[in-house]
Amino acid sequence: MTETLDDSLPEALVPYLLTEGQGQKIVLFDQLFTLLTTGAQTERQFDAFVTVGRPGQAVPAHFHARTNETFFVLDGEVRLWIDDRKGVRETRILEAGGFGFVPRDTIHSYRIEKTARIFGVTSAGFTDFFRAVGRPTTTPGIPGPGEVHIPSFAEMGSRGAEHDVNFVPGYELFD
Numbered sequence: 280m281t282e283t284l285d286d287s288l289p290e291a292l293v294p295y296l297l298t299e300g301q302g303q304k305i306v307l308f309d310q311l312f313t314l315l316t317t318g319a320q321t322e323r324q325f326d327a328f329v330t331v332g333r334p335g336q337a338v339p340a341h342f343h344a345r346t347n348e349t350f351f352v353l354d355g356e357v358r359l360w361i362d363d364r365k366g367v368r369e370t371r372i373l374e375a376g377g378f379g380f381v382p383r384d385t386i387h388s389y390r391i392e393k394t395a396r397i398f399g400v401t402s403a404g405f406t407d408f409f410r411a412v413g414r415p416t417t418t419p420g421i422p423g424p425g426e427v428h429i430p431s432f433a434e435m436g437s438r439g440a441e442h443d444v445n446f447v448p449g450y451e452l453f454d
């Protein structure tokens with residue numbers, strides 16, 4: 280018999296299957312993050328999630344001291360900025376199939392340019408930040424105008440500091 284799951288994820292290292300749209304869903308700003316697997320399921324090895332959103336603002340520029348991140352664009356267009364402050368300083372619009380690797384200590388930001396779906400695998404624990412500042416939801420799909428969740432600047436800063444999300448105020452996104 281086929282096992283079905285609600286949106287919650289198992290508490291331990293067990294095999295599981297999710298159907299389209301299943302996973303722990305969190306709204307942050309105007310995007311929906313669906314967590315597919317996290318440290319609790321992967322022996323603290325990695326997190327994997329899908330982001331969906333419409334064209335909007337760039338996320339505030341930031342870096343992580345311990346987290347490596349990936350962006351794999353499934354649909355749409357996403358501009359990614361990366362700056363490792365050691366010589367790699369680049370921006371590019373990634374279309375479906377495009378990929379970005381953002382290692383720890385790299386200042387980065389992204390902006391959805393055309394309604395997009397992005398698959399991300401990161402170091403374990405990264406998505407705890409979404410849980411901390413985002414709003415849980417059971418509604419799949421891109422949040423509607425009444426569903427956006429905009430945390431305060433102060434909350435983003437303090438929760439970010441707890442979760443290794445280090446914002447870089449005044450950082451200018453370049454062309």
Ligand SMILES: O=C(Oc1cc(O)cc(O)c1C(=O)O)c1ccc(O)c(O)c1
Pocket residue numbers: 307308329330338339341348349350351397398399400408444
């Ligand atoms: O979510 C990603 O990044 C973020 C989005 C925010 O609204 C605030 C943030 O601080 C971040 C962050 O990176 O910390 C992200 C990362 C990787 C990926 O594949 C994504 O699709 C989104």
